[in-house]
Amino acid sequence: MSDYFKDIPTIKYEGRDSTNPLSFKFYDANKKILGKTLEEHLRMAVCYWHTFNWPGGDPFGGQTFLRPWMESGDKIEQAKDKLNNAFEFFEKLGIPYFCFHDVDIAPEGESFSETEKIQKTIVDEISKKLETSKVKLLWGTANLFSHRRYMSGAATNPDPDVFQYAAAQVKMCMENTMFLGGQNYVLWGGREGYETILNTNMKQEYDQLGRFLNMVAEHKHKIGFKGLLLIEPKPHEPTKHQYDFDSANVFAFLQKYGLEREFKLNIEQNHAILAKHSFEHEIAYALSNDIFGSIDINRGDYLVGWDTDQFPNNVEELVLPFYYIFKNGGFSSGGLNMDAKIRRQSIDPEDLFYAHIGSMDTCARTLIAVEKMINDGSYENFLKQRYEQWASEKQLMTSMSLEDIHKNVIAKNINPQPKSGRQEYLENLINSFVD
Ligand code: XLS
Ligand code: NI
Numbered sequence: 001m002s003d004y005f006k007d008i009p010t011i012k013y014e015g016r017d018s019t020n021p022l023s024f025k026f027y028d029a030n031k032k033i034l035g036k037t038l039e040e041h042l043r044m045a046v047c048y049w050h051t052f053n054w055p056g057g058d059p060f061g062g063q064t065f066l067r068p069w070m071e072s073g074d075k076i077e078q079a080k081d082k083l084n085n086a087f088e089f090f091e092k093l094g095i096p097y098f099c100f101h102d103v104d105i106a107p108e109g110e111s112f113s114e115t116e117k118i119q120k121t122i123v124d125e126i127s128k129k130l131e132t133s134k135v136k137l138l139w140g141t142a143n144l145f146s147h148r149r150y151m152s153g154a155a156t157n158p159d160p161d162v163f164q165y166a167a168a169q170v171k172m173c174m175e176n177t178m179f180l181g182g183q184n185y186v187l188w189g190g191r192e193g194y195e196t197i198l199n200t201n202m203k204q205e206y207d208q209l210g211r212f213l214n215m216v217a218e219h220k221h222k223i224g225f226k227g228l229l230l231i232e233p234k235p236h237e238p239t240k241h242q243y244d245f246d247s248a249n250v251f252a253f254l255q256k257y258g259l260e261r262e263f264k265l266n267i268e269q270n271h272a273i274l275a276k277h278s279f280e281h282e283i284a285y286a287l288s289n290d291i292f293g294s295i296d297i298n299r300g301d302y303l304v305g306w307d308t309d310q311f312p313n314n315v316e317e318l319v320l321p322f323y324y325i326f327k328n329g330g331f332s333s334g335g336l337n338m339d340a341k342i343r344r345q346s347i348d349p350e351d352l353f354y355a356h357i358g359s360m361d362t363c364a365r366t367l368i369a370v371e372k373m374i375n376d377g378s379y380e381n382f383l384k385q386r387y388e389q390w391a392s393e394k395q396l397m398t399s400m401s402l403e404d405i406h407k408n409v410i411a412k413n414i415n416p417q418p419k420s421g422r423q424e425y426l427e428n429l430i431n432s433f434v435d
């Protein structure tokens, strides 16, 4: 068994003046903010795939990360070695949660039943780890997009056998997630979409996805899983047209297939940007339609048009998203999963720590700013005042017709006068809360 992180100490909060790069400057897990500790509010998670599985490849070159568990050898032993190192990482970082795909934790077998046995072996190992650790599982998910069987989609595949394989995989992974005390179950439709309409029957594929997700919801109730079912929207990549494009698109889909009470959303920053929305737009939309669930926290690169999954490091950019989340009470069973990877030149064990420390500090610092913003109240007041005339015009939303309004406009000589939207004033106000 390897000890990849042996030279890294346990990361402690040392305050903003510390010059130790292996310390938290803002993430003081026990600091009280808006009635709870930072740790309880932020519910941050390390993701298994980017942090322990990703080898650092890009379209022009392969592996740059030389992790001991990626070397050749017995695959199950390697999975156990990876698990040991992962838990050492979680504990040294003091992270409360982690997330995984089924295929991240264990290798696939030759058949579905063999894969299921291998999964069980590693799930039992994880279960033992959880008994003695403070770390918990935020969510699990099935990878229905990497294997070549899924190249034309999983639930939306033209081949019903692929649909069945995917369904069996989700059943297995949801049950394993529940067994490990997972607090949510995520479905990202990796290849649920299409490259060209030339070979695609869109209505058929949407109906398959609707059926699939109905079975997932049914199974959740059958096994008594209490966590949230979450769909993660993404507009493109890997397919050109993803069926779960953005929050609004997923909401329409859920309503059509009678699922709007069964699923909530896992919203990812970088996916919002790829959909040409802001992160706060996606969150505000989900909250206003009661489908907000959880967050994949990361950041894109505004100069490139794909999912670069970088660690968040920009407080200003996160203030509004966090404001929406935390002025509405914060997370229930969701949290902030760092769906982010280090750059391929960051090849050392400490690079993984720098990335997560920076991200946790950024989120802590943002929440501290948001607490000020909420307590100050002037932003909320501005919004309230902007819409306050509606309180005395309720009949416009209820009883009046176009004819009534037409008469009213003439009788009262209504002649609206434009008012400033105050964008720059508001931008300055928001910035004033960032320390
Ligand atoms: C990919 C997605 C993926 C999901 C989990 O872009 O973000 O990582 O979060 O399948
Ligand atoms: Ni994600």
Ligand code: NI
Pocket: 268, 270, 271, 307, 309, 339
């Ligand atoms: Ni992503």
